[in-house]
Amino acid sequence: MTAASCVISTRFYHHIHTVMVREDLVGWVQSGAKTIINSQGHSVCQQGQLFMLARGTQWDVINQPATNANYQALVLQISPELNHEFQQRYRASFNQAPIHHHATLTTTPELQQSLAHVHQLLGSDQHSLALKQHRVIDVLLLLAEQGYLFPTSSASSWVDKVSRLIGSNPQAEWTVDRLAQTFNTSTSTLRRRMSDSGTTLGDLIREIRLETGLMLLQSTELPIGEIASRCGYESHSRFTAAFRQRFGLAPSALRAPDTL
Numbered sequence: 001m002t003a004a005s006c007v008i009s010t011r012f013y014h015h016i017h018t019v020m021v022r023e024d025l026v027g028w029v030q031s032g033a034k035t036i037i038n039s040q041g042h043s044v045c046q047q048g049q050l051f052m053l054a055r056g057t058q059w060d061v062i063n064q065p066a067t068n069a070n071y072q073a074l075v076l077q078i079s080p081e082l083n084h085e086f087q088q089r090y091r092a093s094f095n096q097a098p099i100h101h102h103a104t105l106t107t108t109p110e111l112q113q114s115l116a117h118v119h120q121l122l123g124s125d126q127h128s129l130a131l132k133q134h135r136v137i138d139v140l141l142l143l144a145e146q147g148y149l150f151p152t153s154s155a156s157s158w159v160d161k162v163s164r165l166i167g168s169n170p171q172a173e174w175t176v177d178r179l180a181q182t183f184n185t186s187t188s189t190l191r192r193r194m195s196d197s198g199t200t201l202g203d204l205i206r207e208i209r210l211e212t213g214l215m216l217l218q219s220t221e222l223p224i225g226e227i228a229s230r231c232g233y234e235s236h237s238r239f240t241a242a243f244r245q246r247f248g249l250a251p252s253a254l255r256a257p258d259t260l
Helices: 080-093 109-122 129-145 158-168 175-184 187-198 200-217 223-232 234-245
Strands: 003-010 014-019 024-031 033-038 043-047 050-054 058-064 071-078 102-107
Touching: 003 109, 003 129, 003 200, 014 033, 024 033, 024 043, 024 102, 024 129, 033 050, 033 071, 043 050, 043 102, 050 234, 058 071, 071 109, 071 129, 071 158, 109 129, 158 175, 158 187, 158 200, 175 187, 187 200, 200 234, 223 234
Parallel strands: none
Antiparallel strands: 003 071, 014 058, 024 050, 024 071, 033 043, 033 058, 050 102
């Protein structure tokens, strides 16, 4: 799949530390407000606005519910390959500079309709991959017409490839041998490629599992124990400890008011 979408919803204010953006991301805040923070400052995206986050950036994120309503945002992730295809086809038609890290913009009825349609299509098995890709490119074109482009995409790195594979089945028993075999390479070569990227396979597996847990906590009503299992953790308590250490809050803080 070259894109994915979900609806993030929460009743409770929360501050999540150091969220890594692994693919170019477009979000439509439908209720409440989102604040993104990095070393250079912060930006607030209010209800009815869009935010764009470039892949490879890292942020603290605050989700703020509206009065008597949830925080809710529709989020679309776009793979490097699909952004590259868009750039190859249409970049010459637009002369603006790409966003460096993020952008906040007011949405339009056309963008709202396009994002809602893409979300519906990506969640369906009744439509072709070609149609889904076409609709995502529609979103990128509408953004470009407002003056907003993601940076030109380079080819997926080894970290990108391995992350995507782990993310497709985070509860699997991933080993260096299994990953190397999948990519038709040797274990020593795979370890070296991870080291060259500044990480280890163990660290990457843990990171992807916890990022998957964060997404499931925000976009589903699954019990925390079930989410822990889906992310490869043997127990609720181990998942909770790892999640708290990584993101600065317990998983229950996204679900219950007494943990705020």
